[in-house]
Amino acid sequence: MSLTLNQFLLLVLTLAAVVVSTVVVIFLLQLRRTSRKAEATLDDISxxxxxxNDISQKANEDLAAASELIESSKKIAGGLADITWFASTKLIRPSSKYWPLLFPLVRMGWRQWKKLKRKEEKNG
Structure with missing residues (x-):
């Protein structure tokens, strides 16, 4: 049985159509699997x-609390600086001329107090 040219071309076209349709079906199945995986990945990403966003919100709240702490620390440091300035300018510098007299008296008083304390412990 011999085939005519038209029959042979029809057979080749049919075979080509089957191959193309098979490739298209395989491609669509792969595309479907890929879209499912992409959807699952998008859910994970979401x-x-x-x-x-939750972590960012918590971090922002903690930073707000930290900024309040920093502001209060600045106020405390400013207050301490003012107190130190007051103590050095109004108390220590004016009284520095009396230190040579007061220091030996304080040292002598300290020694006497220690001696008195030792006697009380011995007599105790």
Whole structure:
């Protein structure tokens, strides 16, 4: 049985159509699997973004609390600087001319107090 040219071309076209349709079906199945995986990945990414937003919000709250702490620390440091300035300019510098007289008296009083304390412990 011999085939005519038209029959042979029809057979080749049919075979080509079957091959093309098979490739298209395989491609569509692979595309479907890929789209499912992409959808699952997008769900995971959405969850991760939500978690990241929660973490960011908590970090911002902690930073706000830290900024309040920093501001109060600045106020405390400023207050201590003012107290130190007052003590050095109003108390220590004016009284520095009396230190040579007061220091030996304080040292002598300290020694006497220690002696008195030792006697009380011995007599105790």
């Amino acid at each position: 969850q991760l973004v939500k978690n990241l």
